[in-house]
Amino acid sequence: MRYSKFFLPTHREVPSEAEIISHQLMLRAGLIRKLTSGIYNYLPAGLRSIRKVEKIVREEMNRAGAIELLMPAVQPAELWQESGRWEYYGRELLRFKDRHNHDACLGPTHEEVITDLVRKEIHSYKQLPINLYQIQTKFRDEIRPRFGMMRCREFIMKDAYSFDADEKGAEKSYELMYEAYNNIFRRCGLEFRAVEADTGSIGGSFSHEFMVLAKTGEDQIINCSKCDYAANLEKAEVKWEPSEPDTSGDDKMEPIEKVETPNIKTVEEVTAFLSISPEQLVKTLIFRSNGDVIAALVRGDHEINEIKLKNLLGTEQVELADSELVTEITGAPMGFAGPSGLKLKIVADHAVKEMKNFVTGGNKQDLHLRNVNMERDFQVDLFGDLRTITPSDACPRCGNGISFGRGIEVGHIFKLGTKYSETMDALFLDQQGAEKPIIMGCYGIGVGRTVAAAIEQNHDDEGIIFPIPIAPFEVVILPLQMHETEVLEAAEKIYEELSEEGLDVLIDDRDMRAGIKFKDADLIGTPIRVTLGTRNLKTGQVEMKIRAESESLLIPLQDASRVIKEKVKELYDSIK
Ligand code: ATP
Numbered sequence: 001m002r003y004s005k006f007f008l009p010t011h012r013e014v015p016s017e018a019e020i021i022s023h024q025l026m027l028r029a030g031l032i033r034k035l036t037s038g039i040y041n042y043l044p045a046g047l048r049s050i051r052k053v054e055k056i057v058r059e060e061m062n063r064a065g066a067i068e069l070l071m072p073a074v075q076p077a078e079l080w081q082e083s084g085r086w087e088y089y090g091r092e093l094l095r096f097k098d099r100h101n102h103d104a105c106l107g108p109t110h111e112e113v114i115t116d117l118v119r120k121e122i123h124s125y126k127q128l129p130i131n132l133y134q135i136q137t138k139f140r141d142e143i144r145p146r147f148g149m150m151r152c153r154e155f156i157m158k159d160a161y162s163f164d165a166d167e168k169g170a171e172k173s174y175e176l177m178y179e180a181y182n183n184i185f186r187r188c189g190l191e192f193r194a195v196e197a198d199t200g201s202i203g204g205s206f207s208h209e210f211m212v213l214a215k216t217g218e219d220q221i222i223n224c225s226k227c228d229y230a231a232n233l234e235k236a237e238v239k240w241e242p243s244e245p246d247t248s249g250d251d252k253m254e255p256i257e258k259v260e261t262p263n264i265k266t267v268e269e270v271t272a273f274l275s276i277s278p279e280q281l282v283k284t285l286i287f288r289s290n291g292d293v294i295a296a297l298v299r300g301d302h303e304i305n306e307i308k309l310k311n312l313l314g315t316e317q318v319e320l321a322d323s324e325l326v327t328e329i330t331g332a333p334m335g336f337a338g339p340s341g342l343k344l345k346i347v348a349d350h351a352v353k354e355m356k357n358f359v360t361g362g363n364k365q366d367l368h369l370r371n372v373n374m375e376r377d378f379q380v381d382l383f384g385d386l387r388t389i390t391p392s393d394a395c396p397r398c399g400n401g402i403s404f405g406r407g408i409e410v411g412h413i414f415k416l417g418t419k420y421s422e423t424m425d426a427l428f429l430d431q432q433g434a435e436k437p438i439i440m441g442c443y444g445i446g447v448g449r450t451v452a453a454a455i456e457q458n459h460d461d462e463g464i465i466f467p468i469p470i471a472p473f474e475v476v477i478l479p480l481q482m483h484e485t486e487v488l489e490a491a492e493k494i495y496e497e498l499s500e501e502g503l504d505v506l507i508d509d510r511d512m513r514a515g516i517k518f519k520d521a522d523l524i525g526t527p528i529r530v531t532l533g534t535r536n537l538k539t540g541q542v543e544m545k546i547r548a549e550s551e552s553l554l555i556p557l558q559d560a561s562r563v564i565k566e567k568v569k570e571l572y573d574s575i576k
């Protein structure tokens with residue numbers, strides 16, 4: 001590609017609208033342009049990256065036996081009403097009416113459409129298993145579109161759906177996708193981790209998120225230092241084992257005591273005021289859950305995990321009570337709730353089970369209670385793992401230490417079970433002639449988000465450092481003096497030879513200062529830069545520089561194409 005004939009508008013200044021580096025660089029390097037909130041044009045260089053990710057995705061999906069199709073972006077409301085999601089999906093679903101007043105939506109995902117297709121065409125175990133996928137534009141009316149391609153409203157997703165006759169088959173389909181996803185992100189040249197993710201009401205450990213590791217990632221993830229356990233922070237289990245019963249007699253129940261705590265509400269305030277540690281306090285949080293109100297208890301130094309709470313209660317949603325509800329339920333303003341005397345279902349984290357003579361709110365303004373004890377002063381209806389893991393906790397699998405990191409979710413694989421096939425009657429006849437719901441799985445990859453995540457992970461002060469498999473160009477050639485025939489001819493020759501070999505080469509043939517060409521080459525992040533100038537050509541040499549390395553080297557002009565080609569191969573090989 002010739003820069004002079006291409007459309008690659010770059011900018012020096014950092015756009016004020018862009019908060020994170022990948023967004024800034026994608027705008028500055030001429031990869032994307034915003035149309036309106038969360039909706040972008042993919043400029044030619046950005047599109048080249050997108051297409052490269054798509055190609056890797058296709059190859060690995062096909063290799064795993066999945067079959068490509070293409071479903072419509074517009075979906076009729078009827079299907080969503082049938083699955084129950086028309087009500088449930090909320091405002092992320094962009095709904096509209098057509099000229100016949102029929103309700104429709106722009107697809108944020110395609111479970112309904114694919115289930116409808118499959119129920120009409122697949123009736124026998126002989127047609128199973130099957131995995132169908134597409135690479136298609138999704139629309140989600142995100143509440144806060146931000147970070148450019150990371151969280152937009154219109155974006156390209158690869159979504160796949162597997163259909164199996166039995167549980168064993170479904171597990172196999174899931175494993176195939178797990179492997180394919182590992183291959184895809186590895187081949188994109190990314191440092192990533194598959195982490196266990198929340199499965200919501202479906203349960204089991206059959207959901208993994210693929211996280212590109214980056215300090216600025218939205219998601220917190222934990223890793224075991226020894227075994228391969230890794231999980232999303234919201235999902236990470238906390239290992240709990242009952243400690244040895246205390247036989248010293250030090251743990252006998254003391255009489256409950258009321259303490260005036262004027263305007264003292266938070267854990268920090270209460271523990272400082274009473275000179276106790278947070279481990280001696282129980283936090284009482286009031287939640288709404290499916291029309292009910294419940295209280296959840298965690299130790300003072302622990303944080304409640306709402307996803308775990310939701311799963312323990314087996315509900316779709318929990319919502320922390322507002323101050324009005326807290327006052328109505330406890331008779332006190334926020335900050336003074338305690339379990340004793342509450343006429344609610346009470347659930348508690350395992351760690352609370354072991355506590356004796358602890359402090360809680362007194363359900364009265366400016367009052368706390370000391371020496372509160374379970375059984376004697378209140379009853380817990382249900383214990384469970386309700387808190388978020390902390391750096392001092394052990395790995396739930398092997399008991400070794402864990403570390404915290406951040407990641408960007410680029411892919412998500414999920415075992416759906418029969419959730420959609422049952423509600424939408426996607427049934428098949430098994431070998432014995434019995435009618436059964438098909439077992440499903442769904443698997444998504446954010447194509448644009450993958451490119452953005454790659455940039456978030458690979459950049460420096462000068463610009464993007466693209467991993468070669470997804471770089472818009474593999475090699476950029478910079479002839480420095482455009483009016484020197486010798487420079488131009490040598491540059492053109494290398495350009496032609498490499499292009500003929502099938503490499504993606506950009507030649508910066510603009511009549512511009514060398515400084516500008518260097519700056520743009522660094523900004524765009526092409527992995528290999530080849531510079532031709534009068535000074536080096538005098539000694540028959542050209543300069544080759546790897547974007548990710550600081551040193552450059554001189555190579556003989558006559559060997560240049562061969563050496564560059566070998567370098568390209570070497571960069572690819574370092575990824576496999
Ligand atoms: P998130 O938690 O980030 O909103 P999600 O759980 O809603 O993601 P899925 O429904 O699993 O995402 O979608 C599959 C993939 O699509 C995600 O892993 C992500 O890479 C991508 N994706 C989801 N929402 C967006 C978005 N608003 N912009 C860009 N990519 C997205």
Ligand code: MG
Pocket residue numbers: none
């Ligand atoms: Mg989302």
